[in-house]
Structures are given as C-alpha cells and as structure tokens.
Amino acid sequence: MRRILIAEDNARIATFLEQGLQKNGFMAKLATTGPEALSNALDGSFDLLILDLGLPGREGLSVLEELRGQGCQLPLVILTARDTITDKLAGFELGADDYVTKPFRFEELLARIRARLRVVVPANPEHELMLAHHGIVINLRTRLVKVGERIVDLSTREFTMLETFMSSPGQVLSREQLLDRVWGYNHAPGSNVVDVYVGYLRKKLGNNMIETVRGIGYRMPI
Numbered sequence: 001m002r003r004i005l006i007a008e009d010n011a012r013i014a015t016f017l018e019q020g021l022q023k024n025g026f027m028a029k030l031a032t033t034g035p036e037a038l039s040n041a042l043d044g045s046f047d048l049l050i051l052d053l054g055l056p057g058r059e060g061l062s063v064l065e066e067l068r069g070q071g072c073q074l075p076l077v078i079l080t081a082r083d084t085i086t087d088k089l090a091g092f093e094l095g096a097d098d099y100v101t102k103p104f105r106f107e108e109l110l111a112r113i114r115a116r117l118r119v120v121v122p123a124n125p126e127h128e129l130m131l132a133h134h135g136i137v138i139n140l141r142t143r144l145v146k147v148g149e150r151i152v153d154l155s156t157r158e159f160t161m162l163e164t165f166m167s168s169p170g171q172v173l174s175r176e177q178l179l180d181r182v183w184g185y186n187h188a189p190g191s192n193v194v195d196v197y198v199g200y201l202r203k204k205l206g207n208n209m210i211e212t213v214r215g216i217g218y219r220m221p222i
C-alpha cells in the first residue's frame with residue numbers, strides 16, 4: 001500500500017485529507033509541524049509528501065529545501081493557500097513536483113498524487129523513465145520489465161499493452177481502446193486478440209494484475 005505523509009497544521013484539512021486518502025486505498029500519516037514533517041519524510045518509508053507551507057516550527061519551503069539539500073527525492077506536492085506566481089515558482093525552484101492551491105478539490109489533488117506516484121525517476125545519473133505499480137516496474141527506455149526482482153520477458157505488443165495499463169491504473173480500458181493503443185488500427189469486430197494478450201500478460205505477471213470488468217473491458221487494480 002502506498003504511504004503518504006501529510007504535513008498540515010490545520011486539523012480540519014488534515015482530517016479531510018487523511019480520510020480521503022484512506023478511502024482511496026492509501027496509508028496516510030499526519031505531521032503537524034515542520035520539524036516533524038522533515039524527520040518523517042527523511043525516514044524513507046513514504047511514497048509521497050503533501051506539504052503545507054505555513055507550518056509551525058519550520059516553514060514548508062524550508063522543509064522542502066532541507067529535504068532536497070539532503071538528496072531526498074521523495075515526490076512532493078505543495079498544498080497551500082499561497083497562490084501568487086512568485087510563491088509557486090519558489091516551490092518549484094526548490095524541487096517541488098507539483099503545487100495545488102487551497103481551496104482545492106480533493107479529486108484534483110488525488111489525480112495529481114496518482115500522476116506523481118506513477119512516474120518514478122530514480123536518483124541515478126541516467127534518470128531513466130520508469131513506471132511502477134503493484135511491484136511491477138517497467139523501464140520505458142530499456143523496456144526492461146521486473147516483477148519484484150524477477151525479470152519478465154515480454155513481446156513488443158505485450159509491453160505496449162502493459163505500458164497502457166500501467167499509465168492509468170484503476171481506469172477501465174475497453175477492448176476497442178486497447179486495440180487502438182496497442183495495435184493502432186481496428187480489428188474486425190469479434191476479434192479476441194485483446195483477450196488473448198491479456199491472458200499472456202496474466203500468465204507472465206500474475207493472474208490478479210489485470211482485472212476483468214464484465215461487459216466493459218480490463219483494468220489494472222489501483
């Protein structure tokens with residue numbers, strides 16, 4: 001389960017975030033001061049930090065600067081009422097990955113969080129582009145696919161199909177959409193090529209990695 005650290009001193013917003021994230025399958029932990037946020041973020045057990053800027057003890061921007069200064073690459077979304085362009089640029093300059101202003105719609109924040117969690121840029125010099133989900137990691141440059149530590153050999157079509165699923169976990173993809181994205185043209189109606197390839201992927205990655213949504217299509221569980 002993905003672990004999200006919430007640095008927020010406003011109890012009402014904190015509770016709202018905590019409950020919303022838990023409802024959407026995340027583990028959420030709250031830090032109410034700058035120093036607490038910093039030490040939690042540095043302990044390496046979180047997948048993402050939602051950072052308020054006005055925090056007691058230490059300002060959010062200072063927390064961010066310290067984290068990046070120490071080489072911590074934790075994906076980080078600023079969530080603040082400060083909405084001037086100067087504030088936003090300062091946030092990005094110091095290494096924030098995204099910036100959401102209050103008042104905010106939870107759905108939008110959630111979408112941004114998911115987008116951040118999908119793309120993992122490891123702190124190695126090559127900065128390879130990776131997608132990671134449920135223990136599957138794919139490297140879009142080398143096309144290497146791993147399930148845990150196991151390297152999985154996929155054909156070109158299988159890889160493209162997996163990439164399509166991993167680019168939007170939780171989203172149901174119809175057979176037509178998959179045909180379009182993986183094969184790039186429309187097969188004759190009734191073609192079962194999508195089902196066949198989903199079968200191949202399940203065999204190689206594990207049965208529960210792709211769910212059937214009856215009458216609609218397939219999806220990768222969130």
Ligand code: CA
Nearest residue numbers: 009052054055
């Ligand atoms: Ca605050």
